[in-house]
Amino acid sequence: MATQKRTAAELADFKRELTQVVPHLRAFARGLCGRPDMADDLVQETLLKAWAAQERFEPGTSMRAWTFVILRNAYLTDMRRNRFRGEFDENVAERILTAPAGQEEPIHLSDMRRALLTLPPERREALLLVGAGGFSYEEAANICGCAVGTIKSRVGRARAALNTMLDEGDIPKRAIDDVNAHRALLEELDLVAAGNGLSEPTR
Amino acid sequence: MASNKGKTAGSGSRGVGKEKDVRRKEAARPPGWAYGLRQLYDSVVEEPLPDSFKDLLSKLDAKQ
Numbered sequence: 001m002a003t004q005k006r007t008a009a010e011l012a013d014f015k016r017e018l019t020q021v022v023p024h025l026r027a028f029a030r031g032l033c034g035r036p037d038m039a040d041d042l043v044q045e046t047l048l049k050a051w052a053a054q055e056r057f058e059p060g061t062s063m064r065a066w067t068f069v070i071l072r073n074a075y076l077t078d079m080r081r082n083r084f085r086g087e088f089d090e091n092v093a094e095r096i097l098t099a100p101a102g103q104e105e106p107i108h109l110s111d112m113r114r115a116l117l118t119l120p121p122e123r124r125e126a127l128l129l130v131g132a133g134g135f136s137y138e139e140a141a142n143i144c145g146c147a148v149g150t151i152k153s154r155v156g157r158a159r160a161a162l163n164t165m166l167d168e169g170d171i172p173k174r175a176i177d178d179v180n181a182h183r184a185l186l187e188e189l190d191l192v193a194a195g196n197g198l199s200e201p202t203r
Numbered sequence: 204m205a206s207n208k209g210k211t212a213g214s215g216s217r218g219v220g221k222e223k224d225v226r227r228k229e230a231a232r233p234p235g236w237a238y239g240l241r242q243l244y245d246s247v248v249e250e251p252l253p254d255s256f257k258d259l260l261s262k263l264d265a266k267q
Contacts, residue, residue, distance in 0.1 A: 019260055027247035044259055051263050097239040107239040109246075116240070131237060132244035159234070166236040 006055070014054050017063040018047065024064050024133070025071055031128040032075050034117045042078065046071040065135070068143050072125065079121070107166060115165040119158050126154035127162075 006014070025046055029039035049070050050057075057066055097107045116124055122144070129140040130151070137155070141148045165171045 015260075015263065022252060022256055022260075023248040023250070026250070027244045030247050031244060040253065040255070044255070047256075047259055047263070097242045107236050109239075109243065112236060112239045112243055115236075116243075127240070128244070132240050159237075162236050162240075163234055166239075167234055 010059060011054075013059065014057060018050060018067070021064045021067050022047070025067055028068055028128060028133060029071060029075070031116060031132060032072075032121070032125060034113060042071060042075055045074050049074065062139070064133075065139055065143055068129070068133075069145075072143065111166060111171055115162055115171050118165070118171070119161055123154045123158040123161070126151050127158035130155050131159075 022043065025043045026039060029042045029046075030036060033039050033042065046067060050067050053070070057063070097109050097112060116127075119127065125144065126140060129135045129143060130137060135143065137148050137151050140155075141151045144151065
């Protein structure tokens, strides 16, 4: 790898941009692993990795997308080590999300979280990226290192599942009991082990 | 080109009110939880940053 020395101004830019995306990294991580404490650990790990890899960041490209890739890879690696089990944090106070004007029912934050955590990880992350993070399908595909069509189908399936759970009030009690989620996770980890799941934080 | 909204084949009836065709409804308007999902994300984005992050960020400079 050709390591080019960055100018002081470039370093300062990198640092500033990295600082700016921290809240987004926290939100993405929280959505992925469900536990605020673990999510923050993951973000700290991500920041250190991003800092160490800063020569690979291309100035002018999206810092948020670049760091999301790093966070995602760190998450998958930690998952393999069994650090996160997608547990629902029972201690989070029950809050109610407000409904937008003209819409019927506000949703309980805890329901939303729990429903999200029952999704297989790859669908959950696709939905988080597109539905919450506001990434385009193309950007999400780059972050996940997969085809655009794959992202579309994951988001579609995630939406269908959430429709059933939240609009019809059919949410499993415990996210961890979900057998499908585990199977999908193991499949994904096989892909990662084969070198296909992790995407390079480049371009 | 004037694109035709009701392009998909299938049930031809287009009731204005309560549609039975769920799939069409989803396409037309995001479900209630979609807004909640966004809020869930935004609520974390808007949280004040814990000191541990400020500490970490300030230590990064020393590391280069």
